[in-house]
Amino acid sequence: MPTPPDLLEKLRQDAWVGDAVLELYVRSWVLRHHGKVDAEMKTRFTCNQFLNCCGNPTKVEADIGVIYQREGLEAAFAWIREHLEPLFVKQEAKRGPRKH
Numbered sequence: 001m002p003t004p005p006d007l008l009e010k011l012r013q014d015a016w017v018g019d020a021v022l023e024l025y026v027r028s029w030v031l032r033h034h035g036k037v038d039a040e041m042k043t044r045f046t047c048n049q050f051l052n053c054c055g056n057p058t059k060v061e062a063d064i065g066v067i068y069q070r071e072g073l074e075a076a077f078a079w080i081r082e083h084l085e086p087l088f089v090k091q092e093a094k095r096g097p098r099k100h
Helices: 005-034 039-046 048-054 057-071 073-083 085-095
Strands: none
Touching (some): 005 073, 039 085
């Protein structure tokens, strides 16, 4: 069943905001946990391929955006920490140590 145009636009707007919140969380997380900038890791954590593990990537970002707009940054960060971070950490562990 197709999404009505006004709902699709709202979804896109919420995802636009949620994407920015996710980027901020992940960039800070990478620095805290790895002590340096790692753009490849940031990309793995924020890419649609990873977000697809939790559902439609646009919907995942939209959910983050809605939480941020309703409850604030810390609530959005808590959602990411609870729902996305554990999956990402598990996937990264499966990747094994990187060769430099």
